[in-house]
Amino acid sequence: MMNKILTAIAQHAAATPDKIALTSQTTQGNVQLTYAQLATQIEVLAAWLHEQPISRAGLWGENSIEWIVADLAAWKAGITLVPLPRFFSRTQLQHVIAQAQLPCLLVCGDIEQVTDIEERKTSPVAAIYLDKFVVHEQVAHDNSTELDTVAKITFTSGTTGTPKGVCLSTAALENVALALAERIYSGVNTDNLNTHLNLLPLSTLLENVAGVYVPLYLGKRVVVLAGSALGLTGSSQLSLPILLQMLHHYQPNSLIVLPQILQGFVAASAKGFTLPASLEFIAVGGARTPASLIEQARAMSIPVYEGYGLSECASVVSLNSPVADKIGSVGKALGHVDIKIDNGSIMVRGNVFSGYLGQETLSNDEWLDSGDLGFIDDDGFIFITGRKKNLLISSFGRNISPEWIEAELSLCRSIAQVMVIGDSQPFCSAIIVPASAQITAEQIIRDIHSINQHLPDYARIQKIIFATEPFTPSNQLLTDNGRLRRAAILGQYLNAIAAIYSNATAQSFSSQQHPGVVYDIF
Structure with a gap:
């Protein structure tokens, strides 16, 4: 079946060969690839990949012209491609390699290796390499999607730490x-x-x-x-x-x-x-x-x-x-x-x-x-x-979407990240990552108080916890697309959350942040 994207690129290369398709920047300055040059590099790399031969491969590299060429060439060569996010942890990357049973990796640019390799081949396109992996543990795929119909597998870590492969056709x-x-x-x-x-x-x-x-x-x-x-x-x-x-x-x-x-x-x-x-x-x-x-x-x-x-x-x-x-x-x-x-x-x-x-x-x-x-x-x-799975139901029976309140709080310039909690509890609270180390508790409390004025009483934040570190993919508190891993964050702040909803008195107001400490919103 004809690939409409690749066909269009070839048509542009024929009709407007000198038109610029890709622009990038290297230490030597700006680099540009015309549509004719792009089409040629796709053809050359696809033909070389056919000769290897491989049916699937990972793709590893920074955003670059080489990344795009490798992606399109693999598509033309009929290779199931698995892009590896640079922000995945090493454990997550190893999981993806094993789960997708990747025999090799297309590497773009001079960057660190993902895992042990047996052999590196230099492709005919500059700065694109093929790393063959040392044999690793394989994962059995029972009743699995047929990979020969899959053009790309995108791994999303979702709200758990283990990435899940989404199989997509051309x-x-x-x-x-x-x-x-x-x-x-x-x-x-x-x-x-x-x-x-x-x-x-x-x-x-x-x-x-x-x-x-x-x-x-x-x-x-x-x-x-x-x-x-x-x-x-x-x-x-x-x-x-x-x-x-x-x-x-x-x-x-x-x-x-x-x-x-x-x-x-x-x-x-x-x-x-x-x-x-x-x-x-x-x-x-x-x-x-x-x-x-x-x-x-x-x-x-x-x-x-x-x-x-x-x-x-x-x-x-x-x-x-x-x-x-x-x-x-x-x-x-x-x-x-x-x-x-x-x-x-x-x-x-x-x-x-x-x-x-x-x-x-x-x-x-x-x-x-x-x-x-x-x-x-x-x-x-x-x-x-x-x-659906994030819905909070208060002890008064109110259905509350935490994303709604978090979106409002994220408008506060004093707040970099926030997670709202309060399931089965009488009021909502929040775990806060300040916008910078210079932000004081007084600024954040004032900003939250201002937001609270525009929220219904059941959705107002009554207590807060200052996070001990930002939520990031590397510490498993954030997904690859920037969503909160709520279960992991709840687990990390279990004791502070328990203090919020116990009879323990919250800390007296202080202008200084104390990570993990509970504060009342006045």
Whole structure:
């Protein structure tokens, strides 16, 4: 079956061979690849991979031109590819390698090894290597998805520490890319959407599909830079001055951001640091985004649109756009999927994954329970109210979505991260990661008190605990896409939480933070 993304790249290479497809930055300066050069490198690397031969491989590297070439060449060669997130722990990476039974790894650039290798082969494309693994323990796959129909396996750690492989076909990936192209580019002047800059890791399905496949399918330019060059390190560290400088340098027309990055843009704009006027479309997703944050961004002429997706549906399933937009919603369903509400749960059909690695194959006609709660209004816009499994039920019988309160608290500049607790308890409390070491307990308590004024009494935060460390993927307190691992955080702060809901008196007010100590909100 013809691959629509690769076919489009080949057509662009024939029609506009000198048009720039990819731009990057090395120690020697800017590097550019035309569509003709990109098509050639894909052909050469795919042919070489055929000769190896291999049926599946991992992909390891920083965001780079080489990463994109390796991804597309493996697709052309019919290899099941497993991108390995750079922010996974070594234990998680070893699990993925064993679970996916990877015999080898495509390595992009000169970076550290994931595990012991038996042999390294140099590919015909510069800075792309093939590492053959030392034989490792294999995992038996009973009733498993047929890997010969799977183009990509994306591993998501979800809310537990063990990554789970989501198997996706070529058709599933293409469907999302084409639906996004239609939704985004039908509502704006396409002449003003020529350059997309990758901010999120390419191992993240959202950036891989929406930030690479979509613009290349349409013959646009992709700027791909290592996270460190953009001021992004790990999965949650951000240097806003560096990021703003690079945005002004490359003048992109579109970006994909997480709510934390959008909040940084708004804060910077409020202080007079402007975003480049070239930006026409910024998609925000990955976690709940407060409507008030979208409103603040729009008031500062930041063209942001919220969307929603699932790895199990090959990423995006709904998106706001300039021609169909409602703040507070995650937009209308894309044309390739059906969405309905069943007892408050959001159900999706039409582009469902092939199944989890090692489990039975799923039918594309089945309704998939997203695990999210929400509703669809009379205009067809989808609203997310929280995760089904995260719902807190107070001792007074109130159903409370912690994500709702967390989204409001995340607007406080004194707070970097927050998790709301209170299941089966008379009131809500929060575990807080301050925005910096200089933030005082007094500032945070004042900010929370201000937010509380706009919340119903049952949702107000009455006590807080200062976290002993930030929530990150490396300490297993955050998922790869920035969601809280609630069970792990609850376990880590078990004693402090017990103190909150016991008869023990909370600490007297102090302007200093004391990690693990309980404070009352006055």
